[in-house]
């Protein structure tokens with residue numbers, strides 16, 4: 001039983017320089033060496049993938065992480081994978097991998113909110129807990145997981161909810177799949193979000209998908225700038241509502257066959273299909289032929305990018321028919 005640890009950087013791997021500012025410097029090996037208890041759990045292999053803050057991670061690097069876990073799944077000597085990274089975009093990278101990974105080998109993302117130079121750094125506890133999860137046979141075939149602050153959450157639903165507090169990762173309306181207490185992972189239930197299983201063509205990955213947040217009395221300026229984009233992701237208000245002023249810009253995009261993937265800007269809930277019928281309601285989105293996403297805006301964008309590269313928008317998202 002061997003768990004592969006892949007370090008990409010982030011707070012968990014950061015040290016401070018002379019003026020107290022933290023930046024990633026530590027290797028995967030040193031992260032593991034700092035936790036003597038790992039030796040009692042499982043043998044470890046380490047890989048230094050990158051040493052960057054998570055906002056520096058590129059789509060190519062996300063595809064590289066997917067390659068790594070797919071190879072690990074085919075390697076009979078590897079029983080689980082833990083990927084350490086910065087927390088800022090952890091919900092996006094883990095979801096990117098989850099959109100395509102179909103293997104059974106457990107894949108667990110983790111990180112830290114307090115770097116090792118601060119009182120009570122949370123990295124060692126998160127890494128040890130993640131290794132326990134990755135080494136647990138009950139973690140197999142559950143899709144990509146995030147283990148943080150003694151909770152195990154599905155990558156498909158996890159989001160960072162607090163900018164500084166170590167208790168930051170949550171799966172709103174979904175909850176944890178498992179909790180970790182002492183040395184035991186207690187599984188509560190199975191994943192219910194389907195595993196997308198999209199076949200990514202790395203050559204087709206594009207950063208040119210804008211993600212726009214709808215706000216009260218907004219102008220259509222940001223939307224009019226979206227000419228020539230492969231798709232647009234839109235966080236609408238409430239259950240799928242937009243101001244009438246932006247409708248002409250949305251109609252122009254649709255007239256050019258630009259797919260629009262709509263979601264809600266609310267932290268919880270999904271888009272309605274057939275509750276309201278005013279100009280700019282969810283019925284208007286249906287008339288426009290929008291895709292409806294159940295994920296937050298940042299996850300919707302990642303899912304759109306992955307789906308575009310896999311010719312899989314219709315697999316990834318619901319597209320309710322225009323109202324009769």
Ligand code: ASP
Pocket residue numbers: 009010011012052053054055085086087088089111112113
């Ligand atoms: N604050 C971030 C972290 O938690 C920085 C990053 O995402 O790399 O690691």
